[in-house]
Amino acid sequence: MTDAQARPVTLLVAALGGEGGGVLTDWVVAAAHAAGYPVQATSIPGVAQRTGATTYYMEIWPEPTSALNGKRPVFALAPAQGEVDIVAATELLEAGRCIMNGYVTPDRTHLIASTHRTYTTLEKMAPGDGRLDADGLRKAAEALAKKSMLADLGEVASESGAFINAVVLGAIAATGLLPMGKDALEEAIRATGKAVNGNLKGFQAGLDAGKQTAEADAPGILEDLDAIVAEARERLADFQDAAYADQYEARLAPFRDGEPAVAVAVARNLAQRMAYGDIIRVAQTKIRKRPQAAADGGVVHVTQYFRPGLAEICDILPPALAKRWLARAEHDEWFASKQWAMELRTTTIWGFARLSFLAKLKPLRRRTYRYGVEQNAIDAWLDDVRRAAVLDAELGVEAAEMSRLIKGYGKTHARGTRNFKRVRESTLLPALDNGSDTQNAVRESRKAVDAARSDMRADIADA
């Protein structure tokens, strides 16, 4: 190796604020020092430490200081694209960010990435599913890295009782690219004097985590019609009774002979619409979940947060009374804005009794105002789907899936219902009436649904 070609080992750690990237850096620096290798580390913590993405960069000279005859390598302070030997990311998207920035290259980079996700706010706040395609990230990692080690290091950490930084350090050591050995790194962990045993265990677990661990399968959404129906029957029998489940099957029946995609979409959405969330349903769900006594016989208190408004109260009133109240609300702002904020301690007898009373109203549900409203809406919606499916199966699916706009409770639910109505009237109804250019209607409707779902705090504009 001539001087001109000699180069440092470069290491980029991508982490989130609060994950201990600074400590990890200190370990590497201390270990290199102890083993006699020149080293330099930098970071740009700044405000990024407040939960944002941040990076730490290290360079280590592969020969010990004693062999350099007084020469000192000039270390760079920032990573350069295409010149990083090890990229270690504590989270999958941050590995992706290193890829996006050109730090992961096939000729050089060993990529270590934890496959767990800490979602960004943008992904979390989307009303539906805003999550990034994790498979795409994994494939990009494997395509661009010289070698890659993808595993859920967060899980490895919690299994070994360590922080993730210790596990990542182990994984870095496992690349064999650092000039100093595993002993020096372990000694650095010991020298820190904090959580030493846990971190040593984590370090070892990181060393061993060379092979990709299988991802736990997320409980997928059902695609098989019979399975959906079975699930739906059980839910609706619980929601109301067996007759209600029969009614579900009767409603679904006309779609069973048609396009399977339409039938599946209807089956799924119909079950959700029929098991709508009124106070009775919420109470029923809540009383079922009771905290187990703490292991040591300790005490656990549970407080539920509710704030039903006039609309939610009217839901469970007889139609005549509910209509009268809602009519009054139209010209009485004070009355319309009535809401009852409640903190119910369901671990007290009185708190539990109140919820349990509400749950017991179930047999009376068919006589409530909301029940009628929902059944009419469901029938109208099914009629739309039926007409749409005749014209174009894709439009049928679209009409069925439009139900996903109706979500949530209270204001969110009201807004979703309004948005549903608007999208239906502006995109679906014209196509149903003309029967022409159904593909355009599919596109328009999809666009409008996406727009509504991207900002659920706003009513979509009238088309």
Added chain:
Amino acid sequence: MSAERSFAKEVEQLRLGDGETFRGEGILAVTKALLQSGVSYVGGYQGAPVSHLIDVLVDAEDMMAEMGVHVETCTNEASAAAMLGASVNYPIRGAVTWKSIVGTNVASDGLSNLASPGVIGGALIVVGEDYGEGASVIQERTHAVAMKSSMWLLDPRPDLPAIVDMVEHGFALSEASNTPVFLELRIRACHVQGEFLAKDNVKPAVNARDGLTDPAKFDYAHLPHPPVTYTQEIAKVTERLPKAQDYIVKHGLNEVFEGERADIGIIVQGGLYNVLMRRLAVMGQADAFGNSKVPMLVLNVTHPLVPDQIIEFCKDKKSVLMLEEGNPEFIEHQINSALRKSGVDTQLYGKDVMPPAGEYSAEALQQGLTTFFEAVGIDHPSATPKADLRQAGLDALGAPLPPRPPGFCTGCPERPVYAAIKVLEEEVGKVHISADIGCHSFATFEPFSLGNSILGFGMSLASAAAVAPFQKKRSISIMGDGGFWHNGLTSGVISSLLNQGDSILIIMQNGYTSATGQQFIPSSAKARGDHVPGMTIGETLSALGVSWLRTVYTYGVSNMVDTLRDALTTPHQGLKVIIADGECQLAKQRRVRQERAVSLKKGERVVLPRFDVDADICTGDHACIRLSGCPSLTIAPNPDPLKADPIASITDTCVGCGLCGAVVHADGLCPSFYMTETVMNAGGGERFMSTLRQGVIAMMAGAAHD
């Protein structure tokens, strides 16, 4: 002085003596170098990347007392700059520090009036050059300030021995030329981990233990006051400048490195040396140890330049490349002018081959060097253009990834205030919001996206002064308690009262300057050395005559909504102030965790609260997240096989701040949220009640299941 971090280990390093090896961060090396230089006093205002300088000195209080070094935690950069006034009249060395150009701007009044009479004791200003990647402020350079005030600017190579050397020279240069000196350090240089051989600390001759018996005698020449200001202005150029240039040459502050290609050369700002050397090595023009084929002049002093030195470097060269980050290219212009005047016809490359503005990253340098080398006929191994590597990454991913900016911490007391504003905006429509510097500026990111302007630290209310009169709805200004004491009290509150403004001001009272590491402020419950400053924002405002004043516990979102609505609609004319009260959760958790551990050990009753989401009730609409953005409130796969959208979910990092429950009440959100309080070391009575309740509830539940 920082609640966030203890510097006990670093304090030990400050005591190192001759020949011992200091290992640590760049900014801490500067701190040690100050003590080696016999500094008498140090002051500053916190901010990345220089906060640690003052933090560590405060933690080293005993040692400072031994040495008689006075350390001041200033209330803003102006008061720090004014401290240097001690070196105008007395032969004592002083250093002050602040984060960057934004601090320098606040300090400018003092600095100008310091630079005009000049100093007799060395005066050093350590400033973070918060420029480029990771910078958190507007992108401007210190260079222009140094030039306009005729102060000298050191930009050392980012290598600990070089940095330490320049601190020591900085004081001497300041004294030799009677001029205050800036030492600028880029972000990464402040945080670089390296080592240097320490020297003994020098106890200052004039120190707080052996004080001066007499004050300085009256000398009008030391005042920046006409008519002496005219002579001072001339002396800056005719006396101090040549003395400085002499010192720079005599002590070799700028470094010349010879190389085999004597017909060309590179002049570079010291701070860029390392990134340049790496590029030269990659392009086959240098080895990894700083030996370059291309001769180099490294400017560790970027103002003033020494024209003779530059001409000497350039005169036998056909082409020279000037690498100067930022815009305008002050150095390049000066060199061009010097060359022209001396009749040297070296061709100077600079901004014509380099990007006109922005950081000189590896990417930018490689591009510029490639053009330069081609122009001067240097064959270099062609490295892959960096832009192509970025493109390859992007292609593999398919689409750009969502950003992950910093945000409010789990349980942050400021988050609920923005939730309240969002809830209220739904009711009353959008209002103009003047934002400020501090953690609360994270509200400009998702999910809140709130804030129409940011004009500087503590400036929110002042920046609404001419907005409010033209708005039908009252505008809301938001500042932190840090910003309030830094500048907001005078620029904002008093100005508004004087002008009978009709604005609303929210002051986030969390007890510290939290964004910079939780340094103490005048209204902190406890400050340096457990001293209780005892100043309160509420009493201060009352004393000034603010009559519409409410203090609202931030986590009570409904209460905050009501208070804000009241402020927007009340017939009361004049300033309306809401103190949003809630301690910085980072600081609080650090304290609570300790207290809890102690209580648990003692067997005392401890309640551990946390929130959860009922998966069966959540419909996956994420309305709660759009009012929160809390790191512990996230999403998880929907356990319901009929639903595709992920549900909201709360991780184990929840600190039970109560916001999730409070927004349910304030916004009528879904009933998914519930709070679990686990009681540790519960008493016999509580346990008995709990068992009894569980028994009864189990019976009732059995009955409920018909």
